Amino acid sequence: MSGKASAAPRAATPAASPHRGSAPGAFGPGKVILLGEHAVVYGHPALAVPLSLGVTARGTPSQRCELSGLPELTAAQRKMLDSAFEAVASATGRPPLSIALSSTLPVSMGLGSSAALAVAVSRLLLEAAGARTSPAKVLALALRMEEAFHGTPSGVDHTVSAHGAPLLYRRPVPGRPGRVRRIRIGARAVLVLALVGPRRGTQETVAALRRRAARWPERYGRLFKEMGRLAVEGTAALEAGDLESLGDAMNVNHGLLAAAGVSSPALDAAVDVLRRAGALGAKLTGAGGDGGAVVALFRKAPPAGVLESAGLRVLTSELEPTS
Ligand code: PMV
Numbered sequence: 001m002s003g004k005a006s007a008a009p010r011a012a013t014p015a016a017s018p019h020r021g022s023a024p025g026a027f028g029p030g031k032v033i034l035l036g037e038h039a040v041v042y043g044h045p046a047l048a049v050p051l052s053l054g055v056t057a058r059g060t061p062s063q064r065c066e067l068s069g070l071p072e073l074t075a076a077q078r079k080m081l082d083s084a085f086e087a088v089a090s091a092t093g094r095p096p097l098s099i100a101l102s103s104t105l106p107v108s109m110g111l112g113s114s115a116a117l118a119v120a121v122s123r124l125l126l127e128a129a130g131a132r133t134s135p136a137k138v139l140a141l142a143l144r145m146e147e148a149f150h151g152t153p154s155g156v157d158h159t160v161s162a163h164g165a166p167l168l169y170r171r172p173v174p175g176r177p178g179r180v181r182r183i184r185i186g187a188r189a190v191l192v193l194a195l196v197g198p199r200r201g202t203q204e205t206v207a208a209l210r211r212r213a214a215r216w217p218e219r220y221g222r223l224f225k226e227m228g229r230l231a232v233e234g235t236a237a238l239e240a241g242d243l244e245s246l247g248d249a250m251n252v253n254h255g256l257l258a259a260a261g262v263s264s265p266a267l268d269a270a271v272d273v274l275r276r277a278g279a280l281g282a283k284l285t286g287a288g289g290d291g292g293a294v295v296a297l298f299r300k301a302p303p304a305g306v307l308e309s310a311g312l313r314v315l316t317s318e319l320e321p322t323s
Contacts, residue, residue, distance in 0.1 A: 024127060028119030028142075029054035030105040031112035031160040032191060032295050032317065033285050034238075034246070035253050036231035038262060040154040041206060042213075042221075043173035044228025047183070047235050048156055049166040049191075051317055053104040055113065057120035059128060062098035065089045067121070069101030077107070084118070084148035088125055088141050095128035109195055110202075110286020110293045115157030118145035138162050151203045168235045184322040186241030190298045191317040192279070192307065194270045199291030205262055206287060212261060223260050227253060241321070247280025247297045254283030262288040270294040273310045277302045 029050040036046030067085045099121060105113040122141035126133045142158040155178075156169045165182050172178035199205075213220035230249045237245035254271055257263055267284045274282040274296035282296035307314050 024124065025056055025058040026120045026123035026127070027054055027056050028116035028121075028123070028158075028161045029112075029164055030116045031157055032193060032293075033110075033156065034191075034295065034297075035234040035249055035283075036227050037156075037286060037288075038206070038209060038257065038260060039224040039227035039231070040156050040169065040171060041152075041210075042224045043171060043176070044224050045168050045170045045179075045231045045235075046154070046156050046228075047166075047168050047231045047238070048160045049319065050160050050164050051105070051111065053111070053315070054161070055101060055103045055105060055116040055120045057099050057101055057117075057124045059097040059099050059124050062096050065094040065097055065099075065125075067099045067101065069099075070103060070107075070117075072107060080149055081117075084145040085121065087144050087148055088118075088122060091141060091144065092125040092129040095125060095130075097124070097128045099124060106195055108198060108201070109291075110199075110284075110288065111193065112157040112161060112286075114149040115142065115146055115153075115161045118142035118149075118158050119161040121145065135162055149203075150201075150206070153202075166238075168231065183235055184239045185319050186239050186321060187243055187319075188299075188321055189243055189319040190301045191319060192274060192296045192298060192302065193285070193315040193317060194274060194294040194296070194307065195313045195315070196264075196266050196270050196293060197291040199287070199289045202287040205289035209260060209262060220260065223256050227256050230256075238319075243280050243297060243299060250281030250283045250295070250297060251275075257284055257288060264288070264290050266291065267294055270312055271296075273307065273312060277306055277310075 030053050031048045031050050033048045040046035105111050107113045119142045122138050139162050146153045146158050154171045159169055160167050168181045168183055170179045230253050234246045234249035263284055271282045271294050279296035279298055285295040286292050301316055
């Protein structure tokens, strides 16, 4: 598969767009985590940017509040979606709307499809319920859906989706508030996203890592702290337009994620192919585990076909400098 997704803040700005004369619609963009996944669960910062690929929710008046679409979901994913939808439908008083979902994002690849869905559906339900759609309300409702999908998500995915902008994100932890900082992009770059393959759910990979971290807290605590420092350093590099430094931080972060046990031979192989194709940095993105996606940073897109001929399915995404 190949496609073009823009991670430029302006191109990815999510729209809650009541289209005149057609069904009202809302969009939630996907995201790619450049630095800091997993550590973000433990209160360390993560750097993520939105994609222009995402999920659209369209509503038509109906007798009941119901949801359809996304035929590609498995029975287990559909069941999870139904219970997540139930939570937000009842929280918004079940507005009489039949919501049809469509997605340009690959599902279960670490590109934030569940968060994009949660943001699109939450926006639409809030509008249909006649509520003022403030970002805080969208975030709170989308979090309820994310919790149904992932248990205790850090919140980075749906926060980036709801803001539609590159963020340095830190979740609140007991005794310390969270922090969301919009960041500047200091240089044009291309992100190549290699879709390595289906994987187990985020919740499972996060839980397995949590068990290791609970057993050896100091060892894993050191890894998480270093991942968070890389996110802060990589953010400064991206804002300054220092792509070499950002790429190096991504390479080091991949090594730490592998050390934490969330990479796989297929993810490592894709990282290797992308680095040999000239990436300034490459790492797994999202939960990883036994599949998912790799993100690689390039100054310019690598020649068409080079990656596909190495057997990689890729999407490209541009980072546009902030004006
Ligand atoms: O569900 P994914 O693959 O987009 O991963 C989310 C990122 C994690 O840090 C692994 C989990 C979280 O809740 O932040």
